[in-house]
Amino acid sequence: MIECPLARxxxxHPDAPALRFGASTWNYAQLDDEVRRWHGALLRAGVREGDxxxxRSPNRPEVVALLLACARAEAAxxxxxxxxxxxxxPPLLARLSPRVKLGELPDGVPLSDFATGAVPVANHPLDxxxxxxxxxxxxxxGTPKAAQLQFRAHYANAxxxxxxxxxxxxxRxxxxxxxxxxxxxxxxxxxxxxGAEMILHPRFDADACARDLEEGATHASFVANMLARVLDTGRRFPAAIVLVGGGAAPRDLLARARAAGLEVLHTxxxxxSASQVTCELPGEADGSSAGMPLPGTEVVIGANGEIEVRGRTLMLGYLGEPPIGEWLRTGDLGEIDPRxxxxxxxRRTDLxxxxxxxxxxxxVEAALLAHPAVADVAVVPWPDKALGQVGYAAVVTRAPVAEGDLDLHVRDRLAGFKAPRRYVFLEALPRGESGKVDRRGLLGTLQAL
Incomplete structure (x- = not known):
């Protein structure tokens, strides 16, 4: 059993700020009271261990309370x-078979209503x-997998x-x-x-993030294009640590961040693995690597250069599949330097x-192939200054179709960020002897256009 970290x-630190959202702030005593009430609301709704x-919601304080209350209710x-x-x-809901649906879902209970009038539940150690x-x-x-993370994995990673x-x-x-x-x-x-303060934003907004860093936030997590947009505000900041994941940041961006007062750590x-596996160390970051394994985590390079991970932060396994073994084969490629x-x-193949x-x-290819005019398609990564990468779709058609029609077709079926930003029409896709698309050859073709 683990002592509940929020209760601790x-x-x-009962009076210390725990959560800030806009103009509202909860200290740790108040946040604990909220989570006890949300725990009671889960029990009132019939949620039991293992449920x-x-x-589905944008960032808001209720989601934080729900996250912490689920740990106490031993619900996922x-x-x-x-x-x-x-x-x-609907396919995701069918796989999950939830006891309760909240927020922006079919028959979802509004988050603002769910815990109203619930009886708080006393704190207890967590399983x-x-x-x-x-x-x-x-x-x-492309088939979504559901990673099951135990509380001990999140706790160990934290x-x-x-x-x-x-x-x-x-x-902060x-x-x-x-x-x-x-x-x-x-x-x-x-x-x-x-016992730190979480400054929660509803979404990424470069000006709002820059303002909070300027006012003394000590830590932040971004991807490279977010960091670039924050720096584009032209502000200088008190010393702060900025964690950058989702791919390496360009060296000129790191130099700009340092000049603005930010220490950027690649991760x-x-x-x-419940988030971080490796991270650069404060005072030693140079942007040339993703850093050392976190304490308690081991990383080795296996067959064919694949990154493998072992440690307390690993998931139990994917929903509907057997538990993973001692080592997680990530599918990502890398090496360990002399240090x-x-x-x-x-990153993962084709990601x-x-x-x-x-x-x-x-x-994305499956969505495009559902269009009657599309005979064959491959989507590959393409460099983009703002987003790092975007999708570039190479399409073979069986009937005339406009690029705009294909874009609307994809956006009707998938989230907008998944839609390719560029399309090209080819007579055929290059394929290897196995019949698989030769993606490297395709990239060469696209680069030559």
Whole structure:
């Protein structure tokens, strides 16, 4: 059993700020009271140990309370991306079979109403073995997989991250990553474990983030294009640590950040490892690697250069599949440099990381192939100054079709960030002897156009 980190922080720092959202702030005693009430609301709704609670919502304080209350109820929180298109949601709900649906879902209970009048539940130690979250990710097939993360995995990741990032009581962590992503959840866990303040934003807004950094936020998590937009505001900041994931940041961006007062640390993480796996160390970051493994985590390079991970932060396994073994094979490629730091050469096969969002080509290709005029298609990553990468669709048609029609077709079926930003029409796609699309050859063709 694990002492509830929120209850501990409320006991040690009852008056310290715990959560700020806009003009509202909750201290640790008040946040603990809210979570006790949300725990009571879950029990009132019939939620029991092992049940699943699905929520779909932009960032808001109720989602933080729900995350922490689910740990106490030993129920699994299953947050869905608020940007998903309508047709994407029912299959996910069918797989999850939730006891309760909250927020922007068919028959979902409004978050503002769910805990009204609920009877608070007393604090108690938490079962570290209980599944705390079920987070959707994807393999190279494009079929969403649901990673089951136990409370002990989130807790262990928070402790290790706090040690590396120097997060402690009195730290103030800017949280603009979405709470349906493991990165957003990890910020919340780091703060309650340390007794730090979580400065929650409803969404990323460069001016709002710059203002909070200017006013003394000590930590923030961005992807590279977010950091660039914050720096574009032209402000200078008090010293702060900025964690950058979702792909390496360009060296000129790192230099701009340092000149503005920010220390940027590259990190490599996975949904399946409750967020961080490796991270550069404060005072030693040079942007040439993703840093050292977190305390308690081991990283090796396996067959064919694949990154493999072992440690306390790993998921139990994917929903509907057997538990994973001792080592997680990530599918990512990298090497360990002489100083023991991880250098990531490629993210998961074919993965497009666009503005911090993972876009899986197979999923987009399936949507395009559903159009009657499309005979064959491949989607590959293409460099983009603002988003890092975007999708570039190479399409073989069986009947005339306009690029705009294909774009509307995709956006009707998938979230807008998944839609390709560029299209090209080819007579045929290059394929290897196995019949698979030669994606490297296709990239060469596209670059020559």
């Amino acid at each position: 922080s409320a006991r040690l 699943r609670v699905v929520v 929180l299953c947050p869905l991306n608020a940007r998903l298109a309508g047709p994407e949601i 570290g073995q209980a599944v705390h979250t079920v987070l959707f990710t994807s393999g190279t097939t 402790i290790a991250s706090n040690e590396v990032l120097r997060i402690e009581a009195g730290s 962590y800017l949280a603009c990553l979405p709470l349906h992503h493991v990165g957003g959840i990890a910020i919340g866990m780091r703060c309650v474990v340390a 490599y993480g996975l949904t399946e 023991g730091r991880l250098i990531v050469h490629a 497009i990381v666009s503005g911090g969002e993972n876009v899986y080509p197979a999923e």
